[in-house]
Amino acid sequence: MIQIANLTKRFAGTAVLDGIDLDIEQGEIIVVIGPSGTGKSTLLRCLNFLEHPDAGQLTLGDLQVDVTRASRRDILAARRRTAFVFQNYALFANKTALENIAEGLIIVNRWPKDKAHARAREILERIGLADKADAYPASLSGGQQQRVGIGRAMAAQAEVILFDEPTSSLDPEWVEEVLGLMKQLAAERQTMLVVTHEMGFAQDVADRVVFMEGGRIVEQGPPAQLFQSPQDPRTRDFLRKVLAAQPAPQTL
Amino acid sequence: MSVLDFDYMLGLVPILLSYLPLTLEMAAAGMVLALALACGLAVIRVLKIPGLNAATMLFISFFRGTPLLVQLFLFYYGLPQLLHFLTQINGITATIMGLTLHFSAYMAESIRAAIVGVDRSQTEAALSIGMTNGQLMRRIVLPQATRVAVPTLMNYFIDMIKATSLAFTLGVTELMGATQKEAAGSFLYFEAFVTVAVIYWIVVELLAWGQRRLEARLNKAYSR
Structure with missing residues (x-):
């Protein structure tokens, strides 16, 4: 269970995240959509402390952190x-696929090497790359x-x-295999927070779609609701532009 | 009469080779010390440690900006005037000191560039899985930086071997100094210096061969 409360991040005085509140249930798949530069990636990066948030409270499982008072240990945790x-x-360029995992x-x-490698082999099997271990x-x-x-x-x-536009730098021919793996994880109820422009993925896989603009959550709901009857004019405007640019999800 | 006195040259080879160990020892000692110092300087530059960073930049600027020969003369002839305990210093120690300080300035910059050159996103990936800064340096950044730095560092080592020949100006009888003495005795200057040139050349070629093998090993992970 994850709770994000009043998460705020400023770059040079501009609020990139302007008080984000979001709860994520265990096993829930949430897709975050929105125009570029609205803080979607920053949201993910703040949860992982790759950016240090300026304010807010985070609950990550058994860990509770007030980000303004986060110690080095809190950050590692x-x-x-x-x-x-x-x-x-x-990926770590000096390590094989197996070693990366x-x-x-x-x-x-601090697992023993044998145990870690055995687990990595299981994972390679699941992601369909057992033959690429080395x-x-x-x-x-x-x-x-x-x-x-x-x-x-x-x-x-x-x-x-946390998936930060996982298919955006892929050649089109590789997008499907990555989305396929993500769908497989979703089917196993792996909790996921996904920033993506793949509206079809959001439609098919998400339990909840969150629309962000200007560092705030404008609107959220199940994909059917958000895509078919968006309430906020900004959501409607964004969806109209995006869906004109890529094939609409089948159900639309 | 032939152009070159080959018998003289062949006879000279074993004599000169007996001085090669000293040459290589000075270069090896200089390399180890310079590498250690350069790593320290590079870390100061990468982390931009206040105060030390400025001092390091001044150090690098001076030792890159003045000739090695001037630096050697400064250590051997100049400094003892100020610091009397240095009058004990012998030519070999002064040469190693000079090589260390001079080459560490160059090497610090190439090590710094190699560290900075490691893809920033890998650093983030390492942090994202909960590695500490130390673990990230040891496991991800330094192994990749080493691969980038090795060719330039090997070039500096080769340069350093040749630079040990300046030690003869401080009265050290190493490879070059021995050649000078032999030539002065026989008046066969051309033969003596051709011989010593070939010896330096072969030593450097052997090292270059080792360098290529090392690079091939380090590059294994990066070939498609």
Whole structure:
């Protein structure tokens, strides 16, 4: 269970996150949509303390943090409860696919190497890359790299996996395999907070869609409700532009 | 009469080779010390530690901005005037000191560039899974920075081997100093200096071969 209360982040005086409140149930899949530069990525980065929020309270499972008073230990604890999937994969270039997945288990969770590698092999199996265990990132396709990125996040056994536009830098041919893996995780009720422009994914997979603009949550609801009868004019305006640019979800 | 006295040259080889260990020892000692100092300087520059950063920049500026020979003369002939305990200093120690300080200035900058050059998103990925800064440096950044820095550092090592020849100006009889003495005795300057040039050349080529093998190993993870 995750609770975000009044989360605020300013860059040079401008509020990029302007008091975000959001609760996420265990096993819930939330997709965040909205125009560029409205703080969607910053929201994810603040939950993981890749950006330090200026105000707010976070509850991540058994951890409660007032971000203004977060100690180094709180930050490490928060990071262990949230796993991050990056837009550009960000795999460790000096480590194989297997080692990328096992690294956190060995170094952060202090598992013995054998146990960590065994777990990493299970995960490689689940992400369909068992045959790439010893491949280095440079020899993997974009889609394969991102699946390893997701595998690394799965290994962390975090309260929630944060996906920051996971398909935005992929060539179109690799998008499906990454979305497919995310759907598989969703079916296993892995708690997910996903920032994406893939409206079809939001429509099919999300339990709840959150529309953000100007650092605030404007509107949220089940996908059918948000896509078919958006209440706020800003939501309607955004959806009209986005759906004109990409094929509409089938049910629309 | 032939152009070169080959018998003389062949006879000279074992004599000169007996001075090669000293040359290599000075270079090896200089390299180890310079590498250690350069790592410290690079970390100061990367972390921009207040005060030390400015001092480091001044240090690098001076030792890159003045000739090595001037620096060696400063340590050997100049400094003892100010600091009397340095009158004990011998030519070998002064040479190692000079090589260390001079080359650490260059090496610090290439190590710094290699560290800064590691993709920032990998740093974020390491932090996101809960690694500390120390773990992130040790496991992710430094191994990749090493790969980038090794070719330039090896080039500095090769340069350093050749630079040890300046030690003869401080009265050290190393490879170059020995050649000078032999040539002065026989008057066969051309033969003596060709011989020593070939010895330096072979040593450097052997190192360059080792460098290529090392680089191939370090690059294994990055080839498609």
